[in-house]
Amino acid sequence: MENFIYHRPTKPADAVKAMKDAADGKFLSGGMTLLPTMKQGLAAPSDIIDLGGLGNSGVEVGADKVTVKAGTVHANVATDKGVKKAIPALSALAGGIGDPHVRNRGTIGGSIANNDPAADYPAAVVGLNATVVTSARSVPGDKFFTDIFTTALKDDEIVTAVEFPVPKRAAYVKFPNPASRYAMVGVMVAELKDGSVRVAVTGAGPKVFRVPEMEKALEANFSADAIGGIKVKASGLNSDMHASPEYRAHLVTVLARRAVAAAK
Amino acid sequence: MSAISMKVNGKAVCGAVEPRTLLVQFLRENLGLTGTHVGCDTSQCGACVVHVNGTAIKSCTALAVACDGAEVTTVEGLAKNGKLHPMQEAFREHHGLQCGFCTPGMLMAAVDLVNRKGKTLDEETIRHELEGNICRCTGYHNIVKAIQAGAENM
Numbered sequence: 001m002e003n004f005i006y007h008r009p010t011k012p013a014d015a016v017k018a019m020k021d022a023a024d025g026k027f028l029s030g031g032m033t034l035l036p037t038m039k040q041g042l043a044a045p046s047d048i049i050d051l052g053g054l055g056n057s058g059v060e061v062g063a064d065k066v067t068v069k070a071g072t073v074h075a076n077v078a079t080d081k082g083v084k085k086a087i088p089a090l091s092a093l094a095g096g097i098g099d100p101h102v103r104n105r106g107t108i109g110g111s112i113a114n115n116d117p118a119a120d121y122p123a124a125v126v127g128l129n130a131t132v133v134t135s136a137r138s139v140p141g142d143k144f145f146t147d148i149f150t151t152a153l154k155d156d157e158i159v160t161a162v163e164f165p166v167p168k169r170a171a172y173v174k175f176p177n178p179a180s181r182y183a184m185v186g187v188m189v190a191e192l193k194d195g196s197v198r199v200a201v202t203g204a205g206p207k208v209f210r211v212p213e214m215e216k217a218l219e220a221n222f223s224a225d226a227i228g229g230i231k232v233k234a235s236g237l238n239s240d241m242h243a244s245p246e247y248r249a250h251l252v253t254v255l256a257r258r259a260v261a262a263a264k
Numbered sequence: 265m266s267a268i269s270m271k272v273n274g275k276a277v278c279g280a281v282e283p284r285t286l287l288v289q290f291l292r293e294n295l296g297l298t299g300t301h302v303g304c305d306t307s308q309c310g311a312c313v314v315h316v317n318g319t320a321i322k323s324c325t326a327l328a329v330a331c332d333g334a335e336v337t338t339v340e341g342l343a344k345n346g347k348l349h350p351m352q353e354a355f356r357e358h359h360g361l362q363c364g365f366c367t368p369g370m371l372m373a374a375v376d377l378v379n380r381k382g383k384t385l386d387e388e389t390i391r392h393e394l395e396g397n398i399c400r401c402t403g404y405h406n407i408v409k410a411i412q413a414g415a416e417n418m
């Protein structure tokens with residue numbers, strides 16, 4: 001790993017300033033993606049701005065909204081009793097990320113800022129119609145993930161929290177890659193309190209996407225059979241040694257049906 | 265170089281490190297605690313697992329400077345007064361290792377698992393919780409048996 005200048009600010013404004021002043025800075029949260037990338041020489045930032053000193057971690061559970069601060073590790077989202085009660089689909093998703101040691105370090109802010117096409121949280125942000133709060137503004141979940149490994153964030157913008165509306169019912173089902181546990185395909189299905197339904201798919205394409213045809217069918221009839229005949233197109237989906245686009249397209253329908261059946 | 269201090273296996277330690285020094289390098293190279301292993305460069309194998317402030321983490325994927333002030337327990341901190349920890353004893357008893365390379369991480373993950381989920385663990389839970397620890401030799405069967413037995417004796 002190349003050397004860098006290390007900063008550990010205690011205020012968000014100082015973190016933003018350190019980034020503005022750096023030649024080629026990077027924010028660091030859990031480091032579960034950034035440090036392996038640096039170890040392999042795929043990134044060599046001039047400055048590391050460690051957000052761990054901000055102490056921005058914890059969840060707030062209200063009647064209509066669950067707010068997860070950006071520095072909250074996956075293990076805390078997975079085991080928080082309030083989250084489990086308000087949005088069981090969210091705690092289950094967090095509890096299925098990677099392995100116990102990854103969950104003890106990796107954070108929601110780092111995960112969504114990174115926007116790995118196979119990451120789990122993007123399906124929750126879009127599927128539950130969440131809002132991403134940053135050091136500068138609030139961004140609707142639908143507008144946050146712009147392209148593969150790319151988000152609406154500016155270089156010196158920090159994710160500070162994610163606000164999830166409490167749905168009527170929801171479930172997340174993933175087909176984990178047997179080696180890494182990342183999603184080969186993962187589907188979040190949610191019926192929101194206003195009766196609208198969202199189906200958000202991660203792992204299958206370059207970034208998380210919704211399936212409007214399934215959403216419409218489920219709004220009319222929230223049952224697995226309502227979407228049994230709806231297939232997404234294979235063209236444009238991810239292709240790698242683990243699965244072909246056709247197989248991923250097939251999994252979307254299978255997992256969406258399971259998520260509908262499991263929604264609570 | 266940054267000056268850092270930690271409590272490692274109950275003992276106050278300090279040292280000067282570059283920002284890029286990983287926690288595992290600090291433990292192995294500065295402190296000579298070579299029980300903690302490095303088995304990969306992708307943060308997947310778990311040979312490097314130690315406890316930092318009570319939680320299990322991969323020490324190959326944490327900066328030493330970021331652990332300034334932390335309390336760290338490594339595999340060397342498990343045995344007390346020359347007597348193996350119950351989990352170590354169970355690995356010996358149940359042949360939970362062959363070459364032993366993954367064993368320090370397995371032990372630290374197992375002790376963390378008992379701390380979180382208690383002493384009565386079923387096979388499915390143990391296998392699931394070992395997703396971040398890879399072993400090239402044993403086929404996991406005896407590791408799972410050892411953890412089940414070691415948990416009961418903790």
Ligand SMILES: Cc1cc2nc3c(=O)[nH]c(=O)nc-3n(C[C@H](O)[C@H](O)[C@H](O)COP(=O)(O)OP(=O)(O)OC[C@H]3O[C@@H](n4cnc5c(N)ncnc54)[C@H](O)[C@@H]3O)c2cc1C
Binds near residue numbers: 070
């Ligand atoms: C073995 C292994 C298995 C994994 N399995 C899964 C899995 O199954 N599913 C899954 O979803 N993920 C998985 N992950 C990823 C992990 O869950 C982390 O969430 C992810 O690495 C990013 O979070 P982090 O806190 O570690 O971020 P970091 O690695 O610290 O940062 C990642 C990126 O985000 C930026 N960043 C960090 N925090 C912020 C912020 N607050 N504001 C703006 N930018 C920020 C950084 O600059 C960097 O570019 C796995 C990782 C490993 C090592």
Ligand code: FES
Binds near residue numbers: 302303306307308310
């Ligand atoms: S050496 Fe840390 S996970 Fe492999």
Ligand code: FES
Binds near residue numbers: 362364367400
């Ligand atoms: S005993 Fe050899 S790697 Fe596990």
